[in-house]
Amino acid sequence: MHPIFRNKAWLATYFVICAALGGMLSALLHVPGGALNWKEALAISEPLLLFFAFVCLTPWYVCRQLPLASTEKFKLAAYHTGAAMLATALWIALARVIGYALNLGKRLDSVIPPLILLGFLLYLLSVALHYVLLAMEASRRAALEARDAELRALKAQINPHFLFNSLNSITALTTSDPVRAREMCIHLADFLRSTLGLGERESVTWQEELNLAQAYLNVEKIRFGPRLQVELHVEEECGNCLVPPLMLQPLIENAVKHGVATLVEGGTIHVESWVHEGQLRVRVVNNFDPQAPMPRQRGLGLRNVRQRLETRFGPSARVATQREGDRFLVEIAVPYQIEEFL
Amino acid sequence: MNLRALIVDDEDLARQLLREYSENAGGVEIVAECSNGFDAVKAIGELKPDLVFLDVQMPKLDGFEVLELVDPPPAVIFVTAYDQYAMRAFDEHAVDYLLKPFHPDRFRKALDRARTRLGKPMMPPVQLTAAARPPGQRLERIVVKNGSKVQIIPVDQLDYVQAQDDYIALHSDNKSHLKQQTISDLEKQLDPACFARIHRSYIVNLSCIVRIEPYTKDSRVAVLRDGAQIPVSRSGLAKLKSVLGEDV
Numbered sequence: 001m002h003p004i005f006r007n008k009a010w011l012a013t014y015f016v017i018c019a020a021l022g023g024m025l026s027a028l029l030h031v032p033g034g035a036l037n038w039k040e041a042l043a044i045s046e047p048l049l050l051f052f053a054f055v056c057l058t059p060w061y062v063c064r065q066l067p068l069a070s071t072e073k074f075k076l077a078a079y080h081t082g083a084a085m086l087a088t089a090l091w092i093a094l095a096r097v098i099g100y101a102l103n104l105g106k107r108l109d110s111v112i113p114p115l116i117l118l119g120f121l122l123y124l125l126s127v128a129l130h131y132v133l134l135a136m137e138a139s140r141r142a143a144l145e146a147r148d149a150e151l152r153a154l155k156a157q158i159n160p161h162f163l164f165n166s167l168n169s170i171t172a173l174t175t176s177d178p179v180r181a182r183e184m185c186i187h188l189a190d191f192l193r194s195t196l197g198l199g200e201r202e203s204v205t206w207q208e209e210l211n212l213a214q215a216y217l218n219v220e221k222i223r224f225g226p227r228l229q230v231e232l233h234v235e236e237e238c239g240n241c242l243v244p245p246l247m248l249q250p251l252i253e254n255a256v257k258h259g260v261a262t263l264v265e266g267g268t269i270h271v272e273s274w275v276h277e278g279q280l281r282v283r284v285v286n287n288f289d290p291q292a293p294m295p296r297q298r299g300l301g302l303r304n305v306r307q308r309l310e311t312r313f314g315p316s317a318r319v320a321t322q323r324e325g326d327r328f329l330v331e332i333a334v335p336y337q338i339e340e341f342l
Numbered sequence: 343m344n345l346r347a348l349i350v351d352d353e354d355l356a357r358q359l360l361r362e363y364s365e366n367a368g369g370v371e372i373v374a375e376c377s378n379g380f381d382a383v384k385a386i387g388e389l390k391p392d393l394v395f396l397d398v399q400m401p402k403l404d405g406f407e408v409l410e411l412v413d414p415p416p417a418v419i420f421v422t423a424y425d426q427y428a429m430r431a432f433d434e435h436a437v438d439y440l441l442k443p444f445h446p447d448r449f450r451k452a453l454d455r456a457r458t459r460l461g462k463p464m465m466p467p468v469q470l471t472a473a474a475r476p477p478g479q480r481l482e483r484i485v486v487k488n489g490s491k492v493q494i495i496p497v498d499q500l501d502y503v504q505a506q507d508d509y510i511a512l513h514s515d516n517k518s519h520l521k522q523q524t525i526s527d528l529e530k531q532l533d534p535a536c537f538a539r540i541h542r543s544y545i546v547n548l549s550c551i552v553r554i555e556p557y558t559k560d561s562r563v564a565v566l567r568d569g570a571q572i573p574v575s576r577s578g579l580a581k582l583k584s585v586l587g588e589d590v
Contacts, residue, residue, distance in 0.1 A: 164423035165353070168442035172359035225354050261352070264378045264401045289401060291483075291494055 002060045003133070015053060022049035025118070035107040044098050051094055052119065055087050056126035063130040084123040091119035147202070162219075162253070169223045184222045191215035198245040205339075206273065206280060207239035209248045213271070216249055220256050227266025228256065235274040240338045243280070244308050250301030251284045251330050259286035259328060275336055282332040290326055302330065309334060344371040345457065348389065350382040350408065351375075351397040351421065356442065360395050360421070363449045370453065379403025383492055386412045393456050395440075398422040403492070406474055407485045409467040411492060413522065417456050417464065431473035435465050468523045472531055481531040484512060486519040493519055498536075501550045502572055503528060505543040516568060538585060540564060540578030548585060 004010050025045035030038045062083055066076055095115055099108035166188050173181035194212045198204070210232075221228050248271075255269045267287030274281050302321065309317040309332070318333045347370050349360045357375050364370040373389050376382040379402040386394060386408070394416050398405040405422075409415055420432060420439040432439045438452050475481075484495045495514050504511045505525040512519045529539050539545050550566045554574065557563045562579060563571040574582065 160424040164442050165356075168359065168423065169353070169355040171443040172355040172362070175362060176358060223353060223355065261399070262401050264352075292401070 002057050003137070004057065015050065018049050018053040019046065021122075022046040025049060028114070029111050035110050036104070040102055040104065043102060044095060047098060048091065048095055052087075052091055052122060055090060056123060058087075059083070059123075059127045059130045060133075063127065063134055067134075068131055080124065080127050084120050084127075087123040088116055088119040092116060161257075162216075165223060166219050173222075180222060184219060187215060187218040187222070191219055195246075201245055203242040204245045205239060206241040206243055209243055209245070210234060210239075210273075212246075213248045213252045216252060217256075217269075224256075224260065224266060227263070228260050229266070229268040231268060231270045233270075233272045237275050238273045238280055241275070241280040241334075242337045242339060243334060244312055247305055247309070247332070247334075248282065248284075250305055251332075254301050255284055255286035255328070258292075259288040262289040262292040263287060276333075278336050279333045280336045282330075284330045286328055287326050288328050290323075305332075344369055345393050345453070345460075346371050346373050346389070346391045347393040347395065348373055348382070348385055348391040348416075349375045349395045350377075350379075350385075350400070350405070351395070352377050352400045353397075356397065356421070359443075363446050366446060367450050367453055377401075379405075379408045380492055382408045383411045383487070384490065386416060387490065391416055392460060393417045393419065393453075395419050395421050398425055398428060403485060403494075406467070406471040410471055411485055411487045412467075415464045415467050417459055419452050419456060425474075427476045428474040431470060434473065435470055437465075437470060468527055472527060475531075480533040481528075484521070484528075486512065486521045488519060495519065497532065498547075500537075501547050501566060501568065502570065503545040513570070535585070538578070538581050540582060541573050541575045544572050544578075546572055551582075551586075554579075554582065 004014055022045045023042075025048070026038065026041040029036055029041040029045060036044070059080075062079065066079055068076070092112065092115060095108070095112070099105075166184065170181050170184050170188075173184060191212070194208075194215055214232075217228075217230055221230070252269065252271070260267045260269065270283070270285040272283045302319070306319045309319060313334055316335050318331075320331045322329045322331075347364065349357050349364075349372060351357045351360070354377075357377070361372055361375070364372055370393075373391050374385045376385050377400075379400050382394075382396070382400075383403065385391075396405040396408065396418050398420060399422070400408075403411070405420060409418060418437065420428070420437065421442065422428065422439060423442045429439065429441075431437075438455050440448065440452055481497055483497060484500065486493045486495065495512060499514050501513045501515075503513065503525060506520070508522060508524070509520050510523050510525050510528060512521060525539070525543065525545060529537070529545055532545065536549065537545050537547055546564060546566070550568075552565050552567055554562050554564050555571075557573070562574045564574050564582075565571055
């Protein structure tokens with residue numbers, strides 16, 4: 001079905017525009033020869049235009065069958081000209097029927113040539129508009145798919161180890177410390193729940209990102225015990241800043257997996273965020289074992305974050321990393337944007 | 343007879359779970375628990391357990407590296423959360439493994455299997471290690487043991503390797519470290535863009551070669567940064583030419 005029928009407001013707008021065009025057409029028909037009075041002109045143009053409004057929706061099907069990029073130019077021209085001629089024939093036939101009903105007789109003949117021209121042009125205009133519509137649909141779908149793919153990739157990367165190791169910890173706790181087992185189940189549920197809705201959202205607030213990371217860390221803290229220490233310094237005004245979802249969590253996950261988990265005594269993850277010169281600044285610092293083998297997956301989460309920030313903000317976002325001895329540091333700056341409440 | 347078992351896992355809760363399952367299963371005596379690879383190598387050497395529950399991902403040394411460093415290798419049950427490639431290697435080489443989290447029944451089955459395999463020789467750990475690494479992943483470091491001391495050699499600091507019977511001598515930083523492994527096994531794991539087997543008994547780090555000199559009428563030697571002279575075979579010379587260019 002044509003997308004315009006999916007939205008009542010669009011459909012109404014479309015017919016209002018067509019009715020207005022009908023009014024303009026009647027003015028056109030009334031003026032030149034003076035053959036028709038304004039009542040007769042209006043009686044012809046309005047039904048004509050409203051009928052043509054439906055005819056001009058048919059290119060949707062034709063255009064979808066003949067994509068601009070992959071169809072030969074000759075075929076394209078032939079099909080659309082043919083359809084336009086057919087539509088114009090219908091349009092003139094209806095004009096004739098109305099003329100007959102109004103007993104206009106020969107007086108209609110003088111307006112037939114401009115009507116033919118107008119019908120033809122209106123139809124071709126609708127063809128052009130439909131191609132624009134199709135292009136818009138395609139780009140919107142592509143953007144949605146790209147975002148879904150990104151998030152799927154990220155989530156796939158989060159899941160297996162973290163999930164299975166957490167479940168293993170819970171298995172151990174059920175006999176030794178049922179209260180903590182329950183606590184861990186709830187933390188795990190909190191984390192999974194907060195990742196669930198992210199696929200549909202383009203932006204989340206920084207506070208939501210922090211909550212997600214916190215839920216993740218709550219689980220990992222039970223798993224690693226005292227080996228995992230976290231220090232959080234967040235300026236209050238950061239909380240409302242809008243960021244792409246899953247911007248912080250992959251960095252925290254890296255800091256645990258490639259940092260604290262490589263150390264026998266464990267280590268501390270420092271997370272800081274503040275607002276500076278119209279930017280949200282984030283810094284994640286962790287210890288790691290410089291002798292540990294570089295994991296194959298290293299940088300995947302980071303690269304993904306970097307790419308998504310680049311797509312979203314272009315050159316106004318910055319991701320920098322630094323290794324200093326046994327410390328790994330990631331710094332991010334994104335434009336400070338908050339939701340406008342109207 | 344009780345099985346003398348060692349638990350190696352960096353997570354407290356994971357060790358606790360294995361201990362609990364072992365106590366419930368009966369017939370197992372936990373001789374020690376280790377939370378990292380270094381301790382595990384030491385404990386296996388000193389306590390000679392019948393069986394080791396070995397985590398794969400750990401600080402310092404991973405499970406495979408631990409196994410490479412102990413001789414003779416004990417019976418092992420790998421305990422891991424998820425590792426596609428390692429799993430396939432375990433299956434192929436009939437090495438038992440437990441996927442976290444696992445049921446007590448599955449744990450008992452693993453114990454039974456370990457009992458039947460006691461005393462039978464295990465496959466060489468270096469081969470298991472090679473099979474368990476994802477394809478295309480190059481070796482980044484080599485672990486060796488000098489007496490009771492574990493040495494980690496990053497491959498970019500490895501100058502050359504010399505085959506000596508069943509051993510290889512790894513030359514790095516003017517020191518030589520012996521390891522029980524064949525030179526062909528090692529060659530397969532090294533990046534061919536950085537290392538070349540220039541002789542039946544030698545692998546050399548290409549970045550260490552200073553020049554190639556004629557030795558006798560139709561043989562040559564590669565001179566390294568530290569002055570070492572490594573014989574180059576005819577096929578070795580062809581290899582060098584293909585990597586470094588015709589003018590070597």
